[in-house]
Amino acid sequence: MKKILRKIPLLIGILLLLPLLAWGADEVPTITGNADAIKAVQTNADYVWTLVAAALVFFMQAGFAMVETGFTRAKNAVNILMKNLMDFSMGSIFYWAVGFGLMFGATTTGWFGTSGFFLSDFSPGGDPWVLAFWMFQVVFAATAATIVSGAMAERTKFISYLIYSAVVSGLIYPIFGSWAWGGLFHGGGWLEGLGFIDFAGSTVVHSIGGWVALAGAIVLGPRIGKYTKDGKVRAIPGHNLPLAALGVFILWLGWFGFNPGSTTAANKDIAMIFVNTNLAAAAGCILAMVTSWLRFKKFDVGMSLNGALAGLVAITSPCATVTPLSSLIIGAIAGILVVLAVLFFDRIKVDDPVGAISVHGVCGAWGTLSAGIFNIGGTSAKIIGVQLLGIGTAFVWAFTTAFVMFKLIDLTVGLRVSPEEELEGLDYGEHGARAYPDFQIVSATTFAAGSGSSANEGAWSSATAPATN
Amino acid sequence: MKKILRKIPLLIGILLLLPLLAWGADEVPTITGNADAIKAVQTNADYVWTLVAAALVFFMQAGFAMVETGFTRAKNAVNILMKNLMDFSMGSIFYWAVGFGLMFGATTTGWFGTSGFFLSDFSPGGDPWVLAFWMFQVVFAATAATIVSGAMAERTKFISYLIYSAVVSGLIYPIFGSWAWGGLFHGGGWLEGLGFIDFAGSTVVHSIGGWVALAGAIVLGPRIGKYTKDGKVRAIPGHNLPLAALGVFILWLGWFGFNPGSTTAANKDIAMIFVNTNLAAAAGCILAMVTSWLRFKKFDVGMSLNGALAGLVAITSPCATVTPLSSLIIGAIAGILVVLAVLFFDRIKVDDPVGAISVHGVCGAWGTLSAGIFNIGGTSAKIIGVQLLGIGTAFVWAFTTAFVMFKLIDLTVGLRVSPEEELEGLDYGEHGARAYPDFQIVSATTFAAGSGSSANEGAWSSATAPATN
Amino acid sequence: MKKILRKIPLLIGILLLLPLLAWGADEVPTITGNADAIKAVQTNADYVWTLVAAALVFFMQAGFAMVETGFTRAKNAVNILMKNLMDFSMGSIFYWAVGFGLMFGATTTGWFGTSGFFLSDFSPGGDPWVLAFWMFQVVFAATAATIVSGAMAERTKFISYLIYSAVVSGLIYPIFGSWAWGGLFHGGGWLEGLGFIDFAGSTVVHSIGGWVALAGAIVLGPRIGKYTKDGKVRAIPGHNLPLAALGVFILWLGWFGFNPGSTTAANKDIAMIFVNTNLAAAAGCILAMVTSWLRFKKFDVGMSLNGALAGLVAITSPCATVTPLSSLIIGAIAGILVVLAVLFFDRIKVDDPVGAISVHGVCGAWGTLSAGIFNIGGTSAKIIGVQLLGIGTAFVWAFTTAFVMFKLIDLTVGLRVSPEEELEGLDYGEHGARAYPDFQIVSATTFAAGSGSSANEGAWSSATAPATN
Amino acid sequence: MKKIEAIIKPFKLEEVKEGLAELGISGMTVSEVKGFGRQKGHSEIYRGAEYTVDFVPKIKVEVVVDGNMVDKVIKVILAQAKTGQIGDGKVFVRSIENAYRIRTGEEGRKAI
Amino acid sequence: MKKIEAIIKPFKLEEVKEGLAELGISGMTVSEVKGFGRQKGHSEIYRGAEYTVDFVPKIKVEVVVDGNMVDKVIKVILAQAKTGQIGDGKVFVRSIENAYRIRTGEEGRKAI
Amino acid sequence: MKKIEAIIKPFKLEEVKEGLAELGISGMTVSEVKGFGRQKGHSEIYRGAEYTVDFVPKIKVEVVVDGNMVDKVIKVILAQAKTGQIGDGKVFVRSIENAYRIRTGEEGRKAI
Ligand SMILES: Nc1ncnc2c1ncn2[C@@H]1O[C@H](COP(=O)(O)OP(=O)(O)O)[C@@H](O)[C@H]1O
């Protein structure tokens, strides 16, 4: 849709740079002149909307940082913050250098793009649309990368984090992205060719992030103390729930850029996308709370927060092509699903401190499927088949490449910190710092009981001889 | 103003969906074609502005959550967060199902609307303005509901909260709203018919919320320990002032959506509304600080933060119809008023932990009155009379219905938690959780003195036999 | 560029107030009518963009508040919050009364403006552009003022803070601003006349703020305990790094208003400004981390956060006139520079708790110079000379006037709190409050060693006889 | 000289303090502790996993007094800290050999 | 009656508590302390300036028991809290003159 | 063996620690406490309501030493912790029956 823009003649280019001078006092307006000017004004509006939306999506980085910090322990807070800061910074550079070209460059094979690296599509004085588009895309790429940090929190080496973060935003994400979204710019992928619906990226962004996270959590193994020696799940509560809740509100706000901004055009379509996004989030939040209440007889705050995110992730794919009522249903199902998924991954000993795999992986898949089921223009076996193909492809691609990557990192620089460092907290080991030096910190788990846990940590501690604590 | 939009012929409808294709290479532009296209571009801009403003107003939920959490005790933080999360989620669903129809539906009686429930005004392919408008209105409805939670904090049962929250956003708020704002869409209310000025809702949103809060605080009674046995006020300090301050900054930001967004159109009017909003907030903040300094010889942070909000609430009604200088005066008076009101409600034993009644109820009323007094087009006894009528009606409607509602809740499910749970904190009782498990928590009041307070709590504790603490 | 707007005839003025009614059913569109309407729509878009950007820049106040609070000690948190709240509030009023007129009023001397005080350029019914422009400018003025509070944190009297804050936003900032930016409105300054490039204010806003901060930190002297008796630097760690990180994310977001919003027009130029802003921030962040790692063998979080801000400050001046690749280089150099500058100022005993002088002063100067070096249209000795002249003038003006001001304040009301109050924390002394009354607070420095420090504090404590602690 | 150490419920601190003040006791030292005993801590739930906090918050009050005051002090504490519920806490008494006031260097009775 | 006071590593608390529970000890009081000893704290870095935290976090466990239990209790603590590394901590024993249960006013052995 | 317990002003900890280190004392245990005494806490104000924080923050230092060191230790603490102002704190001395080092199981003098 945007391609047409690049064909606007130079004259208009100049008009846009000096939009008001174009109608100087002595110039007589003409019909075609007016028509061109109207297009120019609409284009300006498109730029403004796309970039304001990009700013909102950027702000999701703060949301992820607060959610992940809040849901983990005080002794690892600095580490989480640094990860979130760095995945956006590294992601920006790697997506600029490599990722964008792979995802949206011209392609001969249909598997990845081969032009537009280092933003070479832009030349001074030329059409700046590629810059606006890149800006919107880079914040998406960083979102995919940042999802992973939550699931791998509290035990991953910082240097390994920097490496995988670069690979995710430079390779794993953009290559899959080129299959589903390449045609939005110079590319053209096989999945979109089949009619795969993923308007704002339930699969492209969230599931990809979620399945990389799954691979990471599996390769890493659970945190020390997460399971008792007889395999029971122990809670490791997050240390700052107000920050986590703030993070969820920020993410919810950011999604009002993520979904409606994916029009990359200022038009009336964004209204329904806003409403759908909001209703799905609300329904997800409520249903997660209800589900947690039915299961635990308490209104669980962690689950409710995750429920809102689950609804948001699910509606990301179908937001432009389902009715508000369908959105509500899609969000509600996501809210139930996320609770069950969190319990499931806990049980199969995949330790995901913030629930990233359940929220982004599982609900991303559900959302993508729901885009087929609730499609406003009707559904069919074929539509659903293509959706399932996309979901499956994303899983295979992301999980496999990430698994190999993490294994390679593990064999070379090592993926996990030492048990001593893990027990003491990564903030000291990696960053020589503490997040809250003026507060008296007590680990929640110090005063908590869990049958058999002592033996677990005891076994470790006599084996590995901690120098500290 | 927006009604005209729905009369735009289908042709234009299509133009809007495909805004750029409309001027294909082979199509010759015409004068009327251009005129239609211009309207379409302006409409697109209106959508973008209205929805960006809605996003900002949505973000006020985060602001309220942080202010309320920061101004209450650590042991109730999870509970406050859950309330803020849920009133927006529940509010979204109830306003979608019921509230919007009551407020903006077509009305025969003039007392409430009877169409447009479940967003039935929208059909796929139809004009999506109703969606944009709903989105902007739903964030307002949730604001009214969330105001209440602050005044009732630290002692209200969570389940009762869910019930009243649904009633406020589904009934109390929208019915009053239909009287003052129904005509903005399909409705038409008696108050607006009389010429009532409440541009962005000092009364419709804030006073309604404030008076419901007043009813709630009265029915609940004060928190344990708020008054000594000889009736002196005891301070119960908020536990996290940085979060509270962050919340105020977020609210201030959100108000740049709340007030200027109420144009629901992208036009030049928003400039004065921005300036007025900002000057009133600044003046309110300064004057509250000065007033607190005159009274207590300290620059009180809680009062200053409330002063900024007081200025914002007050300017909400007159923001489009007074000069910047008037705005400054309106905000300054609100800043003084809020300090006096907080002290007044404390003295008459209405315990409002965050000052919601003073900020939203009292300053909302003042703001609505000021819209009459400082009206840019001149004032008159009649204008002021109508403003007073609106203010009075809001009080009677909100306070009465809310009082009855809270009494009913109290008689059925019960409104207040047990004294044991209150002493221990609602976080454990309602949510089985703690907000800050890694921090050593000491209640500020444990080490604080207050003559006679011991007898107060002692009397309680021997009477009710707490099992814990 | 905007001046032309004020010449649009009254007819158009009315059109804008009632944008849609202008094309009533019976009115026949004409070519010139269309042309006027197009301009009107573009103007509306300009207003929306400028004011949305202003809202984002406003939000930077929250960012500064969180960064400064997080980087200082818990016992001074309320004081920092109050300062940030008040410099925006006071700044708004003083900039309205005096500053805007000095900066953008008509000038005969070329040294400052003399019209437009109290927003007198606006009259009801007149062109509201002055209001939109003022709104965008006031948030800039407040930014300059708020920078100072960080460097002077933890020891400045609150009342003195209020005074200097008013002087900075009412005099020091606007007078320099008139030299570089006056021509954007009614003024016209000598620096811009020479061709000085400072698109969004690396010098006008950030360096000015930074050099005032430098003067303040010098006049104040270091915090008690910052240096050992033999002159070694002691760390005084910030108490809440998650808040500081949140602040940096908020600032980064705000910069997407600060830089691209400085177009004050909705056009395609903003795309490159967005991209440049983002790449410089990312590069600054990464390079600061790498530099800190090379120096300390740890991935320092404080330096990384400052690095992102350093990149943002540096790109502020050149953002519209350099390529993305240049931006990356500019940001990277800023990231290195900020680490070295922080160490340098520590060594020369200028105690700047948050690094404001290094981030805003030093990197602001670097950014302004870089605008000359990397200028997209080529550079020359003359261009660089003018840039250096602007940088030097800013230093001389801001440092000198601020130094005199602080000395005067010190001689009259006193600039610094008593040592007793400083040791105990300003929160109690100035505000009678604590930021975190429910948490057990332990000063990080209580349990930290630093050779000779005891003698230092001991010497003090026997001399001045502290009544508390 | 004896040291009396009482482990009490946090919300009883103020009453205990006032009771001791009425006896003319001019000083005490207080700290936050966690108690383990008959009174059980509670179970919390975090994202579906339950965990029990075994320890309950208590306040430890330490007062050093002259031998002849001991019985009065104990009586006051037993009275003021009592709710009659499990978990009210304990009072322990032990002897102190000497005490000094840092400000003046005074020793023994005069120091307290 | 004796009071046994153990300074241990924080992550050993659970094992010590379980060991004591197996002995039939029904109560104890625990607090957070900072230890200074052979085990050194670590250096941290803050924006380029290094600082050393001399103290390491420890847990103090206080148990009052009847004289005949003392040896068993000490044995259990020595066994459960041991890692064999520097900084494992200390156990101190001293006598207590009397104990009271606030809830009932019971005194002596019955109080613990 | 004796246990010396000093309640001091928080900012005096470092000097006390250094003084003890110079005596060759190799270990101590420190905790945060709140003191109530002649030195008064201050009034704070919260949204118009005043409240008094009666307790002031203090640090408790506990050192167990051999009998012959006691006087030296007390002298050092009295000297280092003194400002001469109200609230400087107290030093209490009591005897300890036995001490153990958890790491090695050593007992008595060798344990400290
Ligand atoms: N043997 C003990 N040694 C030290 N402290 C004890 C002992 N027994 C109990 N306590 C302390 O006394 C508190 C109250 O004891 P608990 O058994 O719960 O109730 P009660 O005092 O009513 O018997 C415990 O939380 C713990 O702090």
Ligand SMILES: Nc1ncnc2c1ncn2[C@@H]1O[C@H](COP(=O)(O)OP(=O)(O)O)[C@@H](O)[C@H]1O
């Ligand atoms: N003389 C002492 N008095 C009081 N506490 C001590 C003493 N010596 C050591 N401690 C405590 O015991 C802890 C462990 O001592 P340390 O010398 O580090 O190792 P270890 O117990 O292996 O000899 C210290 O951190 C401190 O809390």
Ligand SMILES: Nc1ncnc2c1ncn2[C@@H]1O[C@H](COP(=O)(O)OP(=O)(O)O)[C@@H](O)[C@H]1O
């Ligand atoms: N009788 C006491 N028992 C235990 N601790 C005491 C006693 N009297 C004072 N203290 C502690 O000593 C601290 C200092 O006492 P205070 O009376 O304020 O000043 P000073 O030590 O100068 O006489 C108090 O804050 C308290 O912690």
